[in-house]
């Protein structure tokens with residue numbers, strides 16, 4: 486697990502906890518998470534971070550379902566749109582600024598930019614035996 490994924494997952498755990506509280510649930514059974522390509526987070530590391538962060542929270546024992554979302558980049562100056570490959574950028578280029586291959590302006594991510602908490606499935610406690 487890296488510090489990067491740990492920090493990202495801390496935010497997600499915080500959001501999911503709020504969401505569960507708002508829904509009136511006492512436990513979360515499952516969360517659905519979109520993992521944007523440009524978050525540079527690995528599913529494995531996110532999973533480990535979740536296991537490290539969830540005990541003692543309403544998320545303890547919850548299943549985490551992650552979907553990788555490929556990035557789509559857009560240049561607002563010239564209208565270029567494309568994937569990381571289309572833009573001639575590789576993941577090794579690291580974090581932004583991502584520059585437009587045709588005009589050199591900064592690109593913005595239309596999707597796949599980070600982690601998105603899609604859904605939090607909450608459950609009520611089991612009735613006492």
Ligand SMILES: [Zn+2]
Nearest residue numbers: 560563585588
């Ligand atoms: Zn451009």
